[in-house]
Amino acid sequence: MDDLSHAFGDIPVITDRTTVRRRSRDYFWYSPILKDELEGRFGDIVLVPRDEADVVAVLRTCHARGVPVTVRGAGTGNYGQAVPLRGGVILEMKGLDRIEWMRPGRVRTGPGITIGALEAACREGVGGQLRMFPSTMRLATIGGYIAGGSSGIGSVSWGLLRDPGNLVAARVVTMEAEPQVIELRGRDVQQVNHAYGTNGVITALELPLAPAVDWVDLLVAVPGFMDAVHLGRTLAEQPGIQKRLVSLVASPAPKDYFEALAAGIDRHDHALLVMIAREDIETVEGLVGAVAGARISYRSDRDQRTGVDPIFEYAWNHTTLRALKYDRSVTYLQVLFAGPDRWKGVEESFSVFGDEVPMHLEYINFGDQIGCFGLQLVRYTTEARLREIMDWFDTRGFPVFDPHAYTLEGGGMKQVDPVQLAFKHRADPKGLLNPGKMIGWDDPDYDGVRVPVSYMYAAASG
Ligand SMILES: Cc1cc2nc3c(=O)[nH]c(=O)nc-3n(C[C@H](O)[C@H](O)[C@H](O)COP(=O)(O)OP(=O)(O)OC[C@H]3O[C@@H](n4cnc5c(N)ncnc54)[C@H](O)[C@@H]3O)c2cc1C
Numbered sequence: 001m002d003d004l005s006h007a008f009g010d011i012p013v014i015t016d017r018t019t020v021r022r023r024s025r026d027y028f029w030y031s032p033i034l035k036d037e038l039e040g041r042f043g044d045i046v047l048v049p050r051d052e053a054d055v056v057a058v059l060r061t062c063h064a065r066g067v068p069v070t071v072r073g074a075g076t077g078n079y080g081q082a083v084p085l086r087g088g089v090i091l092e093m094k095g096l097d098r099i100e101w102m103r104p105g106r107v108r109t110g111p112g113i114t115i116g117a118l119e120a121a122c123r124e125g126v127g128g129q130l131r132m133f134p135s136t137m138r139l140a141t142i143g144g145y146i147a148g149g150s151s152g153i154g155s156v157s158w159g160l161l162r163d164p165g166n167l168v169a170a171r172v173v174t175m176e177a178e179p180q181v182i183e184l185r186g187r188d189v190q191q192v193n194h195a196y197g198t199n200g201v202i203t204a205l206e207l208p209l210a211p212a213v214d215w216v217d218l219l220v221a222v223p224g225f226m227d228a229v230h231l232g233r234t235l236a237e238q239p240g241i242q243k244r245l246v247s248l249v250a251s252p253a254p255k256d257y258f259e260a261l262a263a264g265i266d267r268h269d270h271a272l273l274v275m276i277a278r279e280d281i282e283t284v285e286g287l288v289g290a291v292a293g294a295r296i297s298y299r300s301d302r303d304q305r306t307g308v309d310p311i312f313e314y315a316w317n318h319t320t321l322r323a324l325k326y327d328r329s330v331t332y333l334q335v336l337f338a339g340p341d342r343w344k345g346v347e348e349s350f351s352v353f354g355d356e357v358p359m360h361l362e363y364i365n366f367g368d369q370i371g372c373f374g375l376q377l378v379r380y381t382t383e384a385r386l387r388e389i390m391d392w393f394d395t396r397g398f399p400v401f402d403p404h405a406y407t408l409e410g411g412g413m414k415q416v417d418p419v420q421l422a423f424k425h426r427a428d429p430k431g432l433l434n435p436g437k438m439i440g441w442d443d444p445d446y447d448g449v450r451v452p453v454s455y456m457y458a459a460a461s462g
């Protein structure tokens with residue numbers, strides 16, 4: 001690879017084998033299936049562009065030589081999104097971390113800034129906060145989140161990253177003989193939103209900001225499972241309560257995996273993990289007090305406990321991470337609970353699977369209703385059993401976004417996104433960007449639909 005490492009002028013390059021191998025990985029090992037499929041896939045060199053001009057230069061050279069390029073933020077994706085399947089260059093974007101400007105309600109930034117740093121700067125600069133962020137915000141880059149994430153803390157109020165208004169604009173560099181720099185705005189941003197860097201390299205993002213709120217973390221312990229589900233629903237639904245996070249983690253996971261945070265709860269307690277505006281605590285206390293046995297067991301503005309992290313670092317995919325620390329056989333699901341039967345589906349699956357699939361729900365604002373993503377833990381035995389469990393949900397109208405697939409289609413809506421595919425034809429005609437992640441590109445006849453898109457929309461708005 002000597003030849004390649006000298007092809008990029010003074011752009012910083014990493015060739016050390018161990019480092020290159022490390023930068024070829026993400027959190028795909030969450031899935032025993034992805035672990036088997038992706039272990040041992042490495043890039044050849046890492047390039048660390050300092051600015052957009054470096055990105056253009058890298059893409060021009062790689063296009064000319066037919067070298068694949070896999071873009072990387074912080075490598076916290078958990079579906080192998082950033083794993084280079086066909087070698088080549090890993091393009092690490094952390095150097096493009098400059099905030100271009102901000103004003104109340106809006107920020108424009110380079111993609112390489114960590115989300116935590118961006119949020120802190122917006123709070124300080126214009127009294128704003130991000131609408132949503134992943135639980136990895138202390139490490140993850142904003143570019144990696146837009147290209148590889150979907151939702152997170154804030155989704156209980158603001159919905160999904162794909163919902164109109166949650167991403168304003170993206171500047172993208174194409175991979176052509178002479179790379180173009182294109183500004184995508186309005187609906188056009190969906191061409192690269194959650195496209196895994198398969199059809200362009202994002203070099204700037206414009207995002208909406210909400211007014212900053214003083215949040216308090218709460219753990220609410222609830223003995224009854226459906227009591228906890230409905231209390232979570234109430235907190236999520238009430239427009240008069242400002243919330244950033246409502247998650248439910250069923251017993252015994254909180255006591256078994258949450259260490260200091262769960263010090264005050266019993267093993268049979270279910271936990272609601274909540275971020276609430278300080279002014280709304282009194283209202284929440286009243287609602288909690290009305291539920292049999294429920295109590296606020298932890299409050300960040302009151303309880304000084306050593307070893308407790310921000311509550312969002314127990315939620316979303318951090319729940320799985322914490323479980324994995326104790327039990328390497330645990331994996332997880334991603335199930336959409338939307339539509340009129342969503343709460344019945346939660347109740348039924350809880351009773352059917354019991355401790356084989358410990359319940360974990362993230363409450364989401366789907367626009368016309370509050371529903372949930374189930375990120376249930378799974379006590380993994382075999383792939384066949386895992387597929388059987390996923391089929392149980394799919395066939396009952398609760399679609400699974402398979403977290404054990406590394407392609408866009410396999411993990412998402414089970415069908416090709418024609419808008420993103422069309423943009424790839426324009427922006428990456430040789431198919432060199434993160435190759436192998438978009439089935440629609442490699443296999444134009446792909447028709448692996450398990451859940452029709454029309455159904456998904458019907459379910460989400462039913
Ligand atoms: C413990 C844990 C918790 C998580 N919680 C959440 C959560 O709450 N919500 C959520 O949505 N996700 C979550 N994730 C997944 C992941 O952390 C986020 O999506 C994160 O924002 C990814 O950022 P990153 O910088 O690490 O991106 P990477 O993992 O480096 O990259 C992600 C994808 O984006 C592409 N990419 C990166 N930068 C660019 C760019 N500039 N231009 C084009 N493509 C690019 C990469 O090629 C890759 O396909 C979690 C993961 C873990 C391990």
